Each structure stands twice: as structure tokens, then as C-alpha cells.
Amino acid sequence: xxxxxxxxxxxxxxxxxxxxxxxxxxxxxxxxxxxxxxxxxxxxxxxxxxxxxxxxxxxxxxxxxxxxxxxxxxxxxxxxxxxxxxxxxxxxxxxxxxxxxxxxxxxxxxxxxxxxxxxxxxxxxxxxxxxxxxxxxxxxxxxxxxxxxxxxxxxxxxxxxxxxxxxxxxxxxxxxxxxxxxxxxxxxxxxxxxxxxxxxxxxxxxxxxxxxxxxxxxxxxxxxxxxxxxxxxxxxxxxxxxxxxxxxxxxxxxxxxxxxxxxxxxxxxxxxxxxxxxxxxxxxxxxxxxxxxxxxx
Amino acid sequence: xxxxxxxxxxxxxxxxxxxxxxxxxxxxxxxxxxxxxxxxxxxxxxxxxxxxxxxxxxxxxxxxxxxxxxxxxxxxxxxxxxxxxxxxxxxxxxxxxxxxxxxxxxxxxxxxxxxxxxxxxxxxxxxxxxxxxxxxxxxxxxxxxxxxxxxxxxxxxxxxxxxxxxxxxxxxxxxxxxxxxxxxxxxxxxxxxxxxxxxxxxxxxxxxxxxxxxxxxxxxxxxxxxxxxxxxxxxxxxxxxxxxxxxxxxxxxxxxxxxxxxxxxxxxxxxxxxxxxxxxxxxxxxxxxxxxxxxxx
Numbered sequence: 001x002x003x004x005x006x007x008x009x010x011x012x013x014x015x016x017x018x019x020x021x022x023x024x025x026x027x028x029x030x031x032x033x034x035x036x037x038x039x040x041x042x043x044x045x046x047x048x049x050x051x052x053x054x055x056x057x058x059x060x061x062x063x064x065x066x067x068x069x070x071x072x073x074x075x076x077x078x079x080x081x082x083x084x085x086x087x088x089x090x091x092x093x094x095x096x097x098x099x100x101x102x103x104x105x106x107x108x109x110x111x112x113x114x115x116x117x118x119x120x121x122x123x124x125x126x127x128x129x130x131x132x133x134x135x136x137x138x139x140x141x142x143x144x145x146x147x148x149x150x151x152x153x154x155x156x157x158x159x160x161x162x163x164x165x166x167x168x169x170x171x172x173x174x175x176x177x178x179x180x181x182x183x184x185x186x187x188x189x190x191x192x193x194x195x196x197x198x199x200x201x202x203x204x205x206x207x208x209x210x211x212x213x214x215x216x217x218x219x220x221x222x223x224x225x226x227x228x229x230x231x232x233x234x235x236x237x238x239x240x241x242x243x244x245x246x247x248x249x250x251x252x253x254x255x256x257x258x259x260x261x262x263x264x265x266x267x268x269x270x271x272x273x274x275x276x277x278x279x280x281x282x283x284x285x286x287x288x289x290x291x292x293x294x295x296x297x
Numbered sequence: 298x299x300x301x302x303x304x305x306x307x308x309x310x311x312x313x314x315x316x317x318x319x320x321x322x323x324x325x326x327x328x329x330x331x332x333x334x335x336x337x338x339x340x341x342x343x344x345x346x347x348x349x350x351x352x353x354x355x356x357x358x359x360x361x362x363x364x365x366x367x368x369x370x371x372x373x374x375x376x377x378x379x380x381x382x383x384x385x386x387x388x389x390x391x392x393x394x395x396x397x398x399x400x401x402x403x404x405x406x407x408x409x410x411x412x413x414x415x416x417x418x419x420x421x422x423x424x425x426x427x428x429x430x431x432x433x434x435x436x437x438x439x440x441x442x443x444x445x446x447x448x449x450x451x452x453x454x455x456x457x458x459x460x461x462x463x464x465x466x467x468x469x470x471x472x473x474x475x476x477x478x479x480x481x482x483x484x485x486x487x488x489x490x491x492x493x494x495x496x497x498x499x500x501x502x503x504x505x506x507x508x509x510x511x512x513x514x515x516x517x518x519x520x521x522x523x524x525x526x527x528x529x530x531x532x533x534x535x536x537x538x539x540x541x542x543x544x545x546x547x548x549x550x551x552x553x554x555x556x557x558x559x560x561x562x563x564x565x566x567x568x569x570x571x572x573x574x575x576x577x578x579x580x581x582x583x584x585x586x587x588x589x590x591x592x593x594x
Contacts, residue, residue, distance in 0.1 A: 109433075130427025133475070134467045136406075160492045168478060170431045177486075178430070181465060184490040186497065189474075193481040195457045200483060 004228070004258040007150055013270035015297055016149070017062055020277045023293045024063040027284070035284035036065035037095040037121065037276070038087045042080065042106070043073035048099045055097070055273055062277050067093060077106045081114050088116040094287055095121035095280035118287060121279040124171065132178050139279055144176035146271025147208060147229050148183070153297055154260055155206075155227060159184035164200055166190045166217070166248075167210035172231055176208060197221070207258075209248035219253025228254055228261040231268050301525070301555040304447055310567035312594055313446070314359055317574045320590045321360040324581070332581035333362035334392040334418065334573070335384045339377065339403070340370035345396045352394070352570055359574050364390060374403045378411050385413040391584055392418035392577035415584060418576040421468065429475050436576055441473035443568025444505060444526050445480070450594055451557055452503075452524060456481035461497055463487045463514070463545075464507035469528055473505060494518070504555075506545035516550025525551055525558040528565050 027033045037059045041052045052068065059066040069083060080098075087096045096119045102108045112120075117127040123141035131138035151158060163185040167173035173189060180187045190200045192211075201207055201221040209217045210231035222228060232248030247264030254261055262268055282292040324330045334356045338349045349365065356363040366380060377395075384393045393416045399405050409417075414424040420438035428435035448455060460482040464470035470486060477484045487497045489508075498504055498518040506514045507528035519525060529545030544561030551558055559565055579589040 126427035126431060126433070127423055128427070129430045130423035130425070133426045133430040133471060134423060136423070160490050162492070174430060174478075181471075181486055181488075184488070186485065186487050186491040188483065188485040189478055190483050191478075191481070193457050194483040195459070 004255045004261045007154055007260050007262045009150060009262055009267040010270045012150060013274035016274040017277060019295055020281050021062045023281055033284060033288055034065055035094050035280050036092045037280045038067040038093045040069045040098045042071045042075050043103050052099055058273050073103055080106060080111055084114045094284035095119055097122050119283055121276055121283055132175055141171050141175045142272045142275035143172050144179055145275040146268055147176055148179045161185045161205040162203055163206040164188045164190055164204035165208045172210040211248050213248055214246045215250040217249040219257050222254055222257045224257055225259035228258045230262050230264050233264060233269055301552045301558045304451055304557050304559045306447060306559055306564040307567045309447060310571040313571040314574060316592055317578050318359045320578055330581060330585055331362055332391045332577050333389045334577045335364040335390045337366045337395045339368045339372050340400050349396055355570050370400055377403060377408055381411045391581035392416055394419050416580055418573055418580055429472055438468050438472045439569045439572035440469050441476055442572040443565055444473055445476045458482045458502040459500055460503040461485045461487055461501035462505045469507040508545050510545055511543045512547040514546040516554050519551055519554045521554055522556035525555045527559050527561050530561060530566055
């Protein structure tokens, strides 16, 4: 048996960003419209600072406007809501992202639900969750959207495939299950209370791991030939005291069994920001009443 | 092997209505609050007329106020939206139900999304779908809520049970899958594109059929001892030219294999209006800032 083919999320994300850039250039020429993304960072969390910097950089590279708002750790809920309202009203801003986590004096749900749903490029607003859950056009959370794009690219039509999603978070597992159901997969959602998780996983044509536990999914949990999407990004101790990133799947074992697999890093990770740019483009087009471009690669 | 026990939805619904009536009486005494349900019927559909009459009757029997609005078949979208806005603003109305289907000149989704989500006792508003999908307090569609109540009553803790929901409608299959996931079941959603539906069903500790196809689920699709919930209500030709109601499950076969099963009629059907009354009570309590009573029986 040959090893699984590696689904190169990094290369796919680069092509997706390029496609977004082309569409942005066309929007400027044809409609005089430059999509704009506003990112709000509250406090000094180092990981969040890195994410926000990367988002801003890639937004500019795609030819969009980037608006960064950095607020102090002691920002009040009212101040943050005021900023969100200002961004809601700003016609140059088509997407708004409030970087999580927020300091504890702030009610995150209230902030996310204050964002205009048509600018909610993270897809976390309750109206976007409801639209997704009822099969309507929605802005879809970026990580599950990235998973779906890679699966469609790799497998084509997903109809009738048995998909097992391990993890039931609001930002990955649950929305991804909705997306796969929308593609007419038979979808199982498994989680920490699932009785025989290895057996559930062995039933999957498409196996998605999104639990945040390093190397939890073993090789013998995987049906031979299955497509494995590893959403986990876990920092573990490596050699000589250094840390390194591993997924929720034991890659070395899984690669011998699966038909195709996303690596960590270089799999789903890079797709997230690329999908954020895609969502911002979609939001900008819809705001103008223009059809959103098909970004399927 | 003995036959399955029969889950008596009719008796359970009667007890639930009684419990709602007791809580309504207490609300009147303690808080001077009488819950009110407004039902809007557009046109002359005979089945809808029967439903609306039953809803009004049971609302009054529970001690609530019932407001019926009957509009002609030629009602415009604007007229209907005006009525919904009036009901949204009426402090005596705690629940609003617009009977479906609506005539074709009317955009049903627009009407449902105009209902104040806190009065949306059918649970069809996009915000309630989103709240359910993200694990927040929601008004939950009545039929899936009825299924959940019967399952909890019959099985107790559902955690870790393998639930298979056949059918992915927005009013039954999808919200029920969310509810069962909230109970920590391992949930599979199957549907017309599922490859080996009998095999999927045989994996279920809890099997829910909600597809609208008479007697589709056969006895040998059922794991011995499983709990079977039959949401189907199909009218078929019976003896001597009469019609009769059958479910989506072949009851005569299934009763020999299952551990417990809901009959048709007398299973899920009667639960729907009882849950509508329960939702109206919940909405009235929340509108006053009072805790909604626990209606678990």
C-alpha cells in the first residue's frame, strides 16, 4: 500500500489568495469598489498580535483596504460596542473581525452579535449561524469553509460520502457538519461523550478531527483510503526543549492508512486567513448588490 | 423476544398540557400574567383550518388567551407583515404562530423572520435557529421538542447514545439533530442521498424517522432493543376506500424488534400542540423576566 497523498493547504491557500486578488482588481476596475477589512484587537495577547499582523499583511497583498484598531486591555464593553457600531456604519468597511479571546470584562457574545451580520466575515453572528443551519446564504466561519474547499477540490462531488466530524465547537465542528450536510454527505458528529470513538472514525470516508488533543486519532482509527482533515494545531514539546506543532491526528501512523491527509502545519491552518479574505470579498460584493465570485479552484 | 413497549405520546401530551395549565394558573396568581398565543391563518386550506381550531381550543383549555386572525387567500405580503408587526407590539401576545403553508404571493421566510424572535413559538426564526445551533437558549421548533421530551422521559440521560435522524428538514430533522447533540448523543443525520440507509439505521440506539414516506423504515433496519421515534404522518388508502394514517416506520414489523416505539397516530403528533403551549408559557415567562418552569415530566 502506498502512503496517502498530502493535501497541500499552504499551496491551495496561496492560489486562493491570488484568485481573491484578481477578483479585487476586477472589482476596482469594473465597479470602483475596494473591499475593506477592519480587524479589532483588544489587549496584548502575543498570539493574537501575530494573527492580526498576518491578517493585515495578507489583506493588503490581496489589494484590499486594511483597518486595524488596537485597544487597551482595560477597554470597556461600551467602548468596544461603540467602535463596532462605527465600523458597521462605515461604507468603506465590508468586513469586521473582532479578534478573540477578549478580556474578561467584555461579553464576547454581545460584541459578536452587535456586528452587522452582512459584515460578519468570521461568521460567528447568531444570524449567520441560523442562516447556515437552515440552508440559506450565510457568511460561513473561515476554518470550516477552508476544510470544505479542500475537500471539494480533492474529492469533487461529496454527495453520499460518510463524513465523521470529531468535535462539536461552534466555530469548527458544528458549522462544518452543516456544510457537509449541505453537500449531501451522511454526517456524524462525534465528541468526548461518544462511546466508541475509534469505531465511529473507522466508518468515515471523510474524517475531520477538530478537538485540540495532540495526535489523538491513531492510524487504526482510519478506514483505508479515507480522506483525513486535521484541524488541530497543538503546540507540544519537541527535541532539545523546542516546541513544535502537531495536529489532532497521529500523522506518521495515519499517512500509511489514509487515501489523503492534510499535514500540520501546512494543511488547514493557512486556509483560515485565505477564507477570511474570500469572505470579505463576498461581503463587499453583496453590499453592492453584485454577485459574489465563485472562488472554487 | 417480547414486543416493544409503546411510547404513548397522546397520554404524555395530555399530562404536559395539564402541567402547562398548572403553571399558567400559578403565573396568573403570582404575577398577574396570562400568557397569550396569536395564531394567523391565511386562506382556506382545510387541514390548516383543523390545526388552527385545535390550537385555539387547547390554548384556552390551558388557561391562556387565544387570538385568532383569519385573513383571506388574497392577502398581500404587506398586509400580513403589518399584522405581524402589530402582534409583535401587543403586550398581551407572548407567542405568534403564522400557519404554514402560505399562499404563493407571500414570501414565507420574510414573514417568519419578521416575527419578534422572543415571540417565535414555532422556533422557525433564523435567530432561534442560530441560537439552537450555537447552544444558546432558544425557542425550539415544537415537533423536535416533543421528540426530545419523549426520549428523555423514556430513556433518562441520553448522553453517549447513538442517535440516527433520517430526514434533514429545517423544521424536524436538523433542529432535532442539534437537540440530541446538546444531550451529548453521537448524532448521525441521514437522508435521501445516504448510501446504505438500512445499515445506518441499524447502528442507532435512538432512531428517528422524519421523511414523510409511508412505512419506509422496515423491521430489519432496526437494532434489537432500539428506541424508535416515528415523526411521519402519512395518509394512505385503507380498506373499503377509507384513508388511514401511517408513519414513516413499518410499525407491525418494527414493534417486534425495537425496545420502544411511538405509534402513528398517538405518538409524536399530539406532542406538537402541547409543545406549542409549552413554548408560549416559556415566552411569556421570559418576557416578564421570570424563570421558565421546568416542564420535564
